[in-house]
Amino acid sequence: MKTSYRLSKLTKSDKPAFVSLMSRAFSRDPFFLHVFGDSELDHTARKSVTAFLSFLFDKSFLFHEEVWGIFDEDSLLGTYVVEKPQTNKHSNIKGGLLLIGRLIPLVFQLSGKTLILLNSYMRITRSAAPPWNHHYLIMIGVKPEAQGKGVGKTLMQHLFQTIEADHESQGIALDTEKKENVGLYQKLGFTLQEQTKIDDIPVYCMVYQKNR
Incomplete structure (x- = not known):
């Protein structure tokens, strides 16, 4: 990678850069295609993806x-969203109340089928998460033009450094719908x-545990 x-x-x-990048990075993702439709060809699908990522x-x-x-x-080249293991009940309650206000417009922006599939995905993947404290990698994406230049690898290295420095975290959990990604994560x-x-879409739930 460039030192700059x-x-x-x-x-x-x-936010606009994040939504734009992730929309492009996940445009051919099997689960996104199944849930939202083809955002490259269909205007309604594109609006749904934008609403969800926002x-x-x-x-x-x-x-x-x-x-x-x-x-x-x-220019944003790559990004990831991660949930940390430490929880603060007070902030979570406050966040939950604020989230309700953000959820209401989303309900009107996405179809009932889409909402059901997203809820099923969260339920199934979280049930497969390890019982020990961990970071959960919600999403990671790289701008198509920047792929193959070490951006994704650098993001993952940063995440590994984060969990090594966090005494509350014992590792990372993630989920992918692309079979080819399984081998890449195993190498890490x-x-x-x-x-x-979920329906006919395979979901691979993976974990990394430090100090093994």
Whole structure:
């Protein structure tokens, strides 16, 4: 990677860049295609993806989550959203109340089928999560033009450094719907915890445990 690249935590002003990047990075993702439709060809699907990613970004500031990204000057090249293991009940209650206000418009922006599938995904993947304290990698994406340049690897290295420095965290859990990603994560030290399905879409639940 270029030494001029900058890795930093995203702020609320980075929301448009985050939504644009993740929309493109996940446009051919099997689960996104199944839930939202083809956002590259269908205007309604594109609006649904935008609404969902906007909600996801807003949610990260209401709960115990962080969004990190790699920039080339002012251009966002890659980003990830991670949920940390430490919980603060008071802040979670406050975040939950604020989230209700953000959920109401989302209900009108997404179809009932889409909402059911998203809820099923959360329920199934979280049930496969390890019982020990861990970071949960919600999403990681790289701008198509920046793929193959070490952006994703650098983001993962940053996450590994984060959990090594966090005494409350014993590792990372993540989920992917792409079979080819399983081997890539295994090379990074992840193991396949569980393989399941949502409709006909395979879901691979993986974990990385430190100090093994």
